[in-house]
Amino acid sequence: MDPARHFQVLIVGGGSGGLSVASRLSKKLRHNQVGVIEPSDKHYYQPLWTLVGGGAVNINSTVRSEAAVMPRGAEWIRDAVTEFDPEKNSVRTKAGRTYTYDFLVVAAGISVDWDKVKGLAGNVGREGICSNYSFEYAPTTWRTIQSFKGGDAIFTHPATPIKCGGAPQKIMYLADDAFRQRGVRDKTNIHFYIGDPAIFKVEKYAKALLEVVARKGLQVHYRHNLTELHLDKHVAVFQDLARDREIVQHWDMIHVTPPMSPPPFIKSSPFANEAGWFNVDKNTLRHPKWHNVYALGDCSSLPTSKTGAAIRKQAPIVAANLLAHIRGDQPTALYDGYTSCPLVTGYGKLILAEFDYDLKPKETFPFDQSKERKSMYLLKKHVLPVLYWKGMLKGRA
Ligand code: FAD
Secondary structure: OOEEEEEEEEEEEHHHHHHHHHHHHHHOOOOOOOOEEOOOEEOOOOOHHHHHHHOOOOHHHHHHEEHHOOOEEEEEEOOOOEEEEEOOOEHHHHEOOOOEEEEEEEOOOOOOOOOOEOOOOOOOOOOEEOOOOOOOOOHHHHHHHHHHOOEEEEEEEEEOEOOOOOOHHHHHHHHHHHHHHHHHHEEEEEEEEEEOOOOOOOHHHHHHHHHHHHHHOOOEEEEEEEEEOOOOOOOOEEEEEOOEEEEEEEEEEEEEOOEEEEOOHHHOOOOOOOOEEOOOOOOOHHHHHHHHEEEEEEHHOOOOOEOHHHHHHHHHHHHHHHHHHHHOOOOOOOOOOOOEEEEEOOOOOEEEEEOOOOOOOOOOOOOOOOOOOOOHHHHHHEEEEEHHHHOOOOOOO
């Protein structure tokens, strides 16, 4: 058996959270003291998938090779973690290797459970079914919207935590615009089935979104969770959570946001909380029992909306607290739950929601961000991707 490799800091996941922390730490620590375990040779900028589905952005602009974005000074291990052993400060991988660490940072994302809706797995891109929730499928959404000739257009938001809570409805607003441009909107019924009891968690933005829904003539069904797709008849089955019954809905096109859950290797680990998320203190981002262990991003227990924007604020906190620990100091950097959701409400229109753990708006700009603005749409489409590739991933923003 190979001897275990040791890193001062071992990072699990080379996505948004893992690489944002890796770049910050690799600038401060000796060369090759930071290891990043990441199975994929591709790195994605997922927030643009909404605009890919809306036909406004090319999918190829959302991907880079993992090697190209790996920070200099960090070592990429192309493998996947299968087990954690916090008593031995070690992890096991799919390739059967063991890695040990002084500090562990986990940012392994969220599992997208395509197989938890009967009839969904393997059928995206056919029979009017589409989804923005993967690199492979996002282009199917635009193909579906473009070839739609009218009828029932359905959009779903599951009753589980998801990444980017606004994404399931943003694509509906773009589709509504696209249908109007193509002259098919007046022969179309648009329905939004959402597991939550409200359109958005923060009242200020919910109010603005309900005005958009009313203006566009969309039908919203709260507390409904998609469970099954019958491809032969184009009929979707939803659980009506409030009345504990099933209802059926015909579709001509259906955009599905699948249920999501903690990655199984985290759920079954000693680090998980009761719900299966990687348990960390909501302010220091450190595990409550194993103090040399941190987590951030979608896989974490942080009770805020799961977004890349949240990670932009979490990564500096993890880096600062971990470096303080190395110096023998206490972790004093505290995360306030900041997250942001750029709510695209049409082509050239966006409400920029920004808020904290208390669901209080925490806005960047000196104007009312609950108003739809073209400037904010341009920010999402052109500025935020550059900030991501050149700023956040490089540990600069
Ligand atoms: P990821 O970036 O998903 O990275 C997780 C990494 O862990 C992956 O590279 C994966 O391969 C790796 N991994 C998985 N299992 C293992 C393992 N066993 N061992 C090692 N590595 C593993 N955010 C916004 O801020 N604004 C938006 O407008 C926005 N819109 C979105 C729209 C869509 C359609 C989607 C899908 C997402 C959107 N997001 C948005 C959310 C944002 O992309 C995520 O919240 C963010 O990427 C999460 O970062 P992460 O590091 O936690 O996970």
